[in-house]
Amino acid sequence: MKNSLTQEQKDLFNKQGFIGPFKLYEPEEAKEIFRQIRIKSAENSNILHDNPLNYDRHFDIEELTNHICHEGVVNRLKGIMGDDVILWRMEYFPKYPGSKGTEWHQVQDYSYATGKPQLIPTDTTPGTPFDLTVWTCFTESTRENGCLKLMPGSHNEMFFDESKNPAEGRDELYTAVNSDTGFYGYNFSDFKADPNWEPDESKAAVMEMKPGECIIFSARCMHASLPNTSERSTRFAVACRYVQSHVRVYPDTTNFRAHGSDFDLSNWGCVQVSGEDKFGHNKFRTENNLGQPFPVLTPTE
Numbered sequence: 001m002k003n004s005l006t007q008e009q010k011d012l013f014n015k016q017g018f019i020g021p022f023k024l025y026e027p028e029e030a031k032e033i034f035r036q037i038r039i040k041s042a043e044n045s046n047i048l049h050d051n052p053l054n055y056d057r058h059f060d061i062e063e064l065t066n067h068i069c070h071e072g073v074v075n076r077l078k079g080i081m082g083d084d085v086i087l088w089r090m091e092y093f094p095k096y097p098g099s100k101g102t103e104w105h106q107v108q109d110y111s112y113a114t115g116k117p118q119l120i121p122t123d124t125t126p127g128t129p130f131d132l133t134v135w136t137c138f139t140e141s142t143r144e145n146g147c148l149k150l151m152p153g154s155h156n157e158m159f160f161d162e163s164k165n166p167a168e169g170r171d172e173l174y175t176a177v178n179s180d181t182g183f184y185g186y187n188f189s190d191f192k193a194d195p196n197w198e199p200d201e202s203k204a205a206v207m208e209m210k211p212g213e214c215i216i217f218s219a220r221c222m223h224a225s226l227p228n229t230s231e232r233s234t235r236f237a238v239a240c241r242y243v244q245s246h247v248r249v250y251p252d253t254t255n256f257r258a259h260g261s262d263f264d265l266s267n268w269g270c271v272q273v274s275g276e277d278k279f280g281h282n283k284f285r286t287e288n289n290l291g292q293p294f295p296v297l298t299p300t301e
Contacts, residue, residue, distance in 0.1 A: 002075060003022075003071055003072040003075040003076055004075050004078070004079050005019075005076050005079035005080065009079075010080065013080060013216070014127065015152070015153065016150075016152040016153060016155075016205075016221070017150070017151075017152065017153060017154060017155030017156070017217060017218045017221030018150050018152070018205075018215055018216065018217035018221050018223075019215070019216050019217075020207075020213070020214055020215035020216055021207065021209050021210075021213035021214060022076065022214050022215075022216075023072075023210075023212060023213055024070055024072045024136060024212055024213065024214050025138075025211070025212030026212060027210055027211040027212050029212060030137075030138045030212030031138065031211050033063045033067070034138035034139060034211070034236050036061075036062075036063050037057075037061055037063055037064065037138070037236075037238075038236075040060075040061045040062075040063075041054070041057065041061070043060075047059075047060050047289075048267060048268060048289065049261070049264065050264075051262060051263070052261060053091070053259055053261045054091050054092045054093075054094075055089060055090070055091045055263065056089060056090060056091070057090070057092065058087075058090050058271070058288065059288045059289045060288060060289045060290060062288075062290065062292060064090065064238065065288045065290075065292050065294060066295075067136070067238065067240070068087050068090055068240050068271060068273060068294070069271075069273050069295045069296070073134050073136075073214065073240070073273075074273050074274050076216060077134070077216070077242055077273075077274070078274055078275075080128070080129065080132065080216070081128065081129065081130075081132060081242070081244050082128070082244060084244060084245040084272075084274065084275035084276060085242050085243075085244065085245070085272075085273050085275060086242065086243055086244075086245055086247075086249075086270045086271060086272050086273065086277070086282070086284075087240060087241065087242050087270065087271040087273050088242070088243055088247075088249040088270050088282075089240075089241045090238060090239065090240040090241065091238075091239050092236065092237065092239070093235075093236070093238075094234055094235070094236050095145065095146040095228045095234065095235040095236075096228060096234050097145075097228050097229075097230050097231055097233065097234065099146060099227060099228040100227050101224065101225050101226045101227040102183060102224050102225040103183050103187075103188050103189065103224055104151070104188065104199050104223070104224040105160065105183055105188040105191075105222065105223065105224065106154065106158065106159055106160045106219070106220055106221070106223075107160070107220070108158065108162065108219065108220055109162065110162075110219075111162045111163065112160075112162040112166070112186065112188070112191055113186075113258035113259065114170065114256050114258055115165070115170065116253070116256070117251070118249065118250055118253075118256075119131060119243060119247050119248070120247065120248040120251050121243075121244070121246060121247050121248075122246045122247070122248060122279065122281065123244075123246035123279075124246075128244075129155075129218045129220070130243055130244045130246070130247050131218070131241065131242065131243045131244075131247065132216055132217070132218060132219075132241075132242050133216070133217055133218075133219055133239055133241050133242075134214050134216050134239070134240045134242065135148060135214060135215045135216075135217065135237055135238075135239050136212075136213070136214040136215075136237060136238050136240070137209045137210070137212070137214070137235070137236070137237045138211055138212070138237070138238065139211055139233075139235055139236045139237075140209075140210065140211060140233065140235070141207070141208060141209040141210075141235050141237065142230075142233070143206060143208060143226055144228070144229055144230045144233065145229075145230045145233040145234070145235040146226050146228035146229075146235045147206060147207055147208050147209065147225065147226055147235065148209075148215065148223060148224075148225050148237070149204045149205060149207060149223065149225065149226065150205050150207065150215075150217060150221055150222065150223045151199060151203060151204055151205070151221065151222035151223070152203065152205055152221075154199075154220070154221050154222040155218045155220040155221040158193065158220070159192065159194075159197060159199070159222065160188065160191040160192060160193060161191055161192070164190060164191050166186055166187060166190035166191060167187060167190050168185065168186055168187050168190070184259050186259075199222060204224075206226070219241075242273070245272075245275065245276070245277050245278060245279055245281075245282075246278075246281070247281070248281045248282065249281070249282050250265055250268075251281075253265060254266070268283070268285075269282075269283045269284045269285030270282045270283065270285070271285060271294045272284060272286075272294075273294070273296060275296075
């Protein structure tokens with residue numbers, strides 16, 4: 001199967017909690033996709049969420065509709081998660097010159113945002129992650145402009161507790177866009193299981209990447225990013241979040257507030273990128289807001 005993982009790569013993922021980088025696009029193709037995303041991001045007439053955050057633009061930007069279903073992404077995910085894979089959310093991260101680094105964080109059910117789990121697995125298999133993030137750079141990603149860093153092996157232990165009530169982040173008055181915290185309106189250090197614990201930076205894997213390369217990691221694997229200390233280099237990355245089909249997404253939720261913005265789920269839906277839905281837990285969308293279908297890979301592709 002094209003772009004599938006070898007057993008050695010699967011073993012490495014199980015050990016580290018992440019794997020990559022993998023090449024998805026040629027550098028010039030990636031930069032052109034970035035150019036199109038930047039242009040189309042300013043057009044909001046077909047946007048799903050009417051707020052300043054960059055969630056779920058695969059519903060109105062054709063390049064992102066195609067990207068979430070990229071064969072090089074989906075076939076590798078299938079090697080870790082199995083044939084039935086759904087995308088529940090995507091977002092993108094422009095890190096401009098002068099931007100702060102993102103502090104270390106680690107999540108399991110995304111309840112840090114609202115105090116309520118956004119993912120609830122119903123049929124877990126020991127040793128198999130029920131959710132994975134694919135983080136793709138469409139520009140150069142360097143130490144200077146704020147590349148990603150991950151902590152190998154940290155997915156085996158939860159160093160953060162999402163059930164805690166943070167000092168910042170859930171206040172109705174703040175906005176993540178103008179926040180001075182290291183995590184989009186939240187201080188993720190508020191969620192430390194041990195307030196005195198500090199990660200060992202010497203063990204971090206600093207992921208410098210070329211345009212068009214991606215990393216696959218478990219959200220349980222601690223990750224962060226460096227500050228952008230460059231004068232003119234913007235780092236732009238897209239994070240696509242996938243789960244196995246047994247996971248209940250946004251359970252019993254019609255709207256929520258997170259990162260200082262409101263999200264209405266009336267027209268939202270998961271996207272089946274591989275296999276089929278055997279559980280019936282979630283709402284699905286088969287095309288974007290432009291009428292473009294989401295392609296689905298069959299188990300043999």
